Amino acid sequence: MKVAYIDKRDALVSVENKTLKVDLQKIPLRLIDTVVLASSCRLFSRDVVKLTKEGITLLLLSGRGDEVAIVHSANGRNAELKLAQFQAQSRALEVAKYFVEEKIKRHAEQLREHEVVLDVFETLEKVQRVESIDELLGLEGSFSREYFSSYFSLFSKRLHLGKRSRNPPADPVNAMLSFCYMMVYNLISVRLILFGFEPSIGFLHRPFRSHNALASDFMELFRADVNAFVFRLFNEKLLESSDFTKRDGVYLKYEARKNVWSEFKGLMHSIEPKLDQEIAQFRSRL
Secondary structure, eight states, X not given: OOEEEEOOTTOEEEEEXXXXXXXXXXXXXXXXXXXXXXXXXXXXXXHHHHHHHTTOEEEEEOTTSSOEEEEOOSOOOOHHHHHHHHHGGGGHHHHHHHHHHHHHHHHHHHHHTTTOOOOOHHHXXXXXXXOSHHXXXXXXXXXXXXXXXXXXXXXXXGGOOSSOOOSSOOSHHXXXXXXXXXXXXXXXXXXXXXXXXXXXXXXXXXXXXXXXXXXXXXXXXXXXXXXXXXXXXXXXXXXXXXXXXXXXXXXXXXXXXXXXXXHHHHHHHHXXXXXXXXXXXXXXXX
């Protein structure tokens, strides 16, 4: 995934001669498949159309970074793949079990790197025996609560309240988890669109309004990567509690967010080949 991150307030963004211009900086469009606009920019609709005609997708972030819009070409692609995706709904439970099994294994592995051991053998056996998506989601939820009770113990207590919180996040660790989950979820959505999938039709997660359920399914495979990334940011003092502001929740300050992008690019660089492999394997099973 070739992503350009633009997080400069009031930057003039335009497209000229197959080149993306951000004020005086120029990026050839052939080097980009996704543009993340992370702050208020000046961008005309004609330039949005030029980008989408080149097959480039835009992610538009709100000021706090807690809401996102995806803009991509209106031209349809890979109708036969979407049809296969719909037909595979008859095997939804089988597919959903894979996402949950891998989530459990990868989360347990991530904690083992910190010498924290979760006994997941019994949980994995239960996953194999479930007979409905609701039952599977119940197991996944129970495991997540157990996991986070151990995960938060890795951090200084001044950085968290000891449990997962969202909408709004209540502390710096939860703020970064939510921000990174949101970004990776949306970049997965873009990747699925580029491959020709319908991202709103999932197997473990259900379609609901603007929710990209299939992206949430794939997100389960990479939450452990995000969790490890967030731990590293705080453990290596790349982020401190002073980098966050409290206003109807806790959010990363704009100034600090700019410093995180280079690290986030590294996270996505490590995730991308694994994501493409998972997507390819998923496609072969449809």
